[in-house]
Amino acid sequence: QVQLVQSGSELRKPGASVKIACEASGYTFTDYAINWVRQAPGQGLEWMGWINTNNGNPAYAQGFRGRLVFSLDNSLSTTYLQISSLRAEDTAVYYCARDSERLAAGLFQSWGQGTLVTVSS
């Protein structure tokens, strides 16, 4: 069955960077895009962007441009999210979500368990 397993919780100081991993299994990794969605404590869901797992091309949501980097390691069926210049308001649970299509339909069929990133001095 499709499974997305994310790396563990992270604590960072303001201004630092963090890199989160999302390992996929149960399907052909390059057949579906991976999206990233975040959820601040007690808040709703915010789409951050997606990566084409076939060629590694990313697309970032407008509010995050310049601070996000999506990357891949196809040999490990793993996608990474790196966020730089962290601020307190980046404190959230970050989810990876498998898309329904290779070129990102924006329909999130399977989700990772989430990674809590806490930004605090």
Place this chain on the structure above:
Amino acid sequence: DIVMTQSPDSLAVSLGERATINCKSSQSVFYSSNNKNYLAWYQQKPGQPPKLLISWAFTRESGVPDRFSGSGSGTDFTLTISSLQAEDLAVYYCQQYVTTPSFGPGTKVHIK
């Protein structure tokens, strides 16, 4: 960008009763070339990631109980739980994917 709104914010329903959640988009999410509404519903239980329940406004995902149904078109949509069960306690989100994905703010369903 398309803005999604939901009503109510919170809903208390007795077990076995009907729950109805409304979702509105600031622009139509209907794509005439394939006659589809690009609207999904997700369920998020406490401490869990969201789970896709319904896509294309009314198509239930495999394994989703048939007490969940979606309806609507264009800019106005509804998620109905026909007979609320205890395990349906959750926050429900609508999401459009006709353009850059965006979610509604969520509706919390709890037991009366």
